[in-house]
Amino acid sequence: MKLFSKRKQRTDTPSPSRRKRRTLRQTWTKTFLGSSPIVTTGILLGWVLLTILLAFTGVTPAGIQVLPDQVSRVRVVAEKPFSYVSELQTNQRKELEKQRIPPVYVMDMKPYERFKEHIYTLIDGIGELETEIADLPNEDKLQRVEAFTLSFEQRTDLRLNVEDVLVLMGRTKPEERKPLIDNALISVRRILNGGIFDPEDAVLSQNPENLNFIYVQRDSGQLRSLDIQSQDMAYSAIKRDFTYFDIPQDLNIALSRIMSQAIRPNLRYDQELHEKARQEAEENSEPVRINVRAGEIIIEPGETVLAHKYEMLLAYQDFLRQEDSTYAFSLGRSFWEKALITLLLGVGVVVYLSLAGWSSLTDNRRVSLLFLVILINIAITRVILSVAANNPETYSILRYIIPVYLGPILIALLINQRAAIFVSAVLCFITSLMFGESFVLMSAMFLACLISVMLCKDVRKRGQIVRASIFG
Template identity: 30%
Template sequence: MGIFRKFRKDRNPSPLQRRRGLGPNENRSIPLKVAIYWFLGFIGFTGLIVLIAFAGLTQSDPQIARDQVARDRVVADFSFSFESDVLTQRQVALARERIPPFYEVDIAPFEEFSRALNALEFDFAEFETNLQDLEGVNRMEAIRAFVREFSDERGMELPVEQTAVFLNETSPAQRNRLIQDAIDVLGSIYRNGIIDEDDPNFSGIGSFNVIPVQTEDDEIARVEIQRPYDARVSLRNELANMDVSDTVFNSLYEILSIGVQPNLEFDAEQTRTRRDEAAVKVNPVRVEIREGTTIIEPGVTVSALAYEKLVQYRQEQSTRAANRFFLDPTFQQRTLLTLMVLLTSVLLLQLGFPRLANDPRRLGTVALLILVNLLIFRFSLYLGNSDLFRGDHRIIGVLPYVAPLAFGPITAGILLGPILGALTAFIISAIFAIMLGEASFLFLAGMISSLVGIFLCHNIRLRTNVVRASFLAGVTLSGFILLHGALLDSDLAQIGRQIAAALISSSITGVVILGFLPLLERLFNYTTDITLLEYTDFNHPLLRRMQVEAPGSYHHSLMVANLSENAAAEIGANPLACRACALFHDIGKIVKPEYFTENQRSGRNPLIEQKPSMSAVIIKRHVKEGVELARKYKLPKVFVDVIRQHHGTSLIQYFYREAINRRERSQLPLFSDISAETVEENTYRYDGPKPDFVESAIILFADSIEAASRSLQKVNAQSVGELLDRIFQSRIEDGQLDECPLTLQQVAIIKQSFTRTLLNSLHTRIAYPSDEKDKEKEKRGKEGKEAEPKSTPPEENDKGDTDNQQV
């Protein structure tokens, strides 16, 4: 923008215009054709956002979580019905519970015990022949000893006293009859089955009185549930029918009681098969919801059934919206809100940052980042509601924090600066909140966490710091999640899942940004500070060549880098961009270094032998050769711009004046032998263009100042200040800043910075005393130099013509 065309009072912009980067008479009106293009672009961008964000979107209501107290009321706007999985599963569970566990009868314990009783009878009959001579106590003692020995041999635990009484009180015939009758009674009890009270499936029987069992004949029978206690009661009742004395009855019961053992084995496969068959027969339960029915009641814990109704209601809304699309009220409301967000963003840019608002490349990058971010959002929402997670309410609850909210804002902040990064954060957070129905918390939490990431990435230098900034943005979001959950008394497990999702997502986002940045830099010709820092490495092939082939130009570039870096830091420009670009601004001198005096060691200047016009062409050629080298080594575009602009369209004054002098001398009689040539000013001007950004203008001044400062005979604040005033005024009057947004205030700050840097770098040292021999040698050296003819043009003029120094 032309704010320095003339150094006149009426050309000075007002303070407000300087803050906005405008000139005093700049016309901010936009041509109709351009305005139409901008309008169509805005409408197209809005349409893409609406289609990506809202087309076919099912509202997931992340603020309503199952088993949590609801804050809002949800009322059905229409009637609908659906098959309830919750109620169907309840019916299935009831059907399965109605099927008792299946058992198989094991007769082996009974058969083993009955064999033991028969053996007891047989062995005692043989042993009884030895008891004929024994009576009373001795007889009982002998029988007890027999019982103990029998129990040890059989591994049984027969009650010794009761068994001895039974054997002593019964005759062989009576004993045989009683044992056989008892075995029959015990067999009947075993065939009905005895269940173990410690069986883990016993509690599942519930209130069942009978259970299915598989008998020894492989038949399915339904029998009453019989625990060991119940079996002993049945045994006692059956034995009571026998015609025996109480003593024999009690002793026989005690013997048979040890034989009552659980003999039902749980058949898991049969039980599962029977229950599955019952579950299959259950018909799906259909729920009817009438218009006006309250689905979610505020202040009430959201049950599984209520949450299912809400999910089905939202899906029905989505289906109806897809059928009507633009006619759907929810879709229209979301579109209106999106339009309001985008209009707010446009107005903010136009009012506060008009240069950014009229930069299609930067706005296109912001638009691309927003669309990519929204596509990631939709993909995450799709996964959360897909069959992969089966609409799990726990997954739906963490969806807002899985989405990488800070991806677009941090990327925009690194590439385009904090202003456009903050604008991207505003748009993305607002649209994401609209997508999920969160009007306040999610918008503010996403906005603030993104701004934290942008702040930490401002002037970032190392790539690893991008991951750190993204992670800390996730930490900020996690803090808001924790506070929000505590205020709402949310489930701690759900809060933990949301925080974990936010931290993991933010870490992954940082890594993705690192991979995405080089692609955007290449695609849109951006250069981040991270890339600039890499180019300040002195081991770059071009800088290594410059050190060897053009050492004077290399030293000049270092000095220009120091001057421009310090000045850029003073006015709030990009110091790293100035330093990196200044190091490469004169790489074109590598091609013909001998034509520039800073590289001439022999004192011979080949330009003196050329015509002024040819010398000017050779001097100008280093700009084109620098551009070719920059493109060959694939330097960033900003480097190429600085190489082309660091002389602007300034005049190569020495050769221009030499050409004028030759033409004037050729018209005199004494110099008629001098060939005259037409002098056109354009021949002696650089091809440009003029600097069109601040950093390029700073390097233009630094390049001129550094070259001119070498001609100073005396270095002090006054001489340096006068030199700077002359050069700055010369460049301004020549119109070299007409296309650059520098303000007068910034120019004054740059001059002050240059003064400090030059005084620090050109300071004089104390002259050390020399002996008589050294003085004599110095005197002879001066006399020799005075006798030598001068073959180089005069040093830098007071206009700051850097090409005089180059000559």
């Protein structure tokens, strides 16, 4: 029998002293990380910074925050001068230029040319008739003149009086008639070249005092503006011209009566030429460039966003995206304003938590969970906004189906309903800032979050969570 037996060493149990030191060390670390105000402050600052980065970085101050023909709830101010070509005003100018183009008419001188041929035929016929009836008695002469007049009317569209033919034969010599007729035709052509409008024309008869505001096509194809006249004015003009002829009064009357048959409306409206002139005016119209000064208000809150204001807003957005390098991450005035509001929100969160004295939120792990859920919900909202950034129709729909209720439902399940209501208020406030400080939208989202939290009370079935998501 041995005097000293070997003591068995228990290797499976640690030394009491070592176990105590390890336990104390772990307890202190957990206590510091779980309830230290320094850690809480770091969590809050990190949450504020991440919220600013997720919610507002990259969102231009002139982003799609409003829709056309709707009341704006945000003010957008040009922070730098820029210019753009306005398609709306350019189209308005083109339409105005098209409306300024007067009707285009074509001058038809073919009836005059036929009249001219008939007049020369008449003069030649009178000369031959004089030779034939030179030796006849007066009665026979009169019969031959009447027969000649009737035959000439049947062969042409001119109307002659026997008295006018007798005056031409008796008052002029054969060698004098041709120069007299040439001068009369020159006067007639000059009057016709001025243009004679048809009183039954629907366009010209509306405002006879502004008849010079039309275009008439020249023989060369060019358009010209003429002081056109009515048929009565042309009759007066030809009588006035014939008074300067050194001829007897009866010959003047007979000549005026014959030549007045050439005074007929000679303007014919040409729709094809009119449309061509309007098209040329539209093509030659210069684009309208709008210059916007720095500090000029683009969108005013409480007013309906008109089409030209919305166009200016989109132009400002393109300017910030393409031309201005300082807005590469959209760190403009709007960004710093919203960042300051978010920082004040963080201070308000600290004050509220201090006043509320939540025992369940004294653990930093729960505080971290609270703010992590808020960040995840903000990230989901930002992704949805990025998808609808360039589509106003999609944007107008998605703004009312943003899943802001996900965070409150999750917090209601993991912590309690009081914390879920707090998360709802913070989420709705930040989301409304992302949408342009819309109080109506924030109220609707907060109500949806409250309904979701209420339906999560005493959850025992998964179907109740689904109902909360649907009603939210």
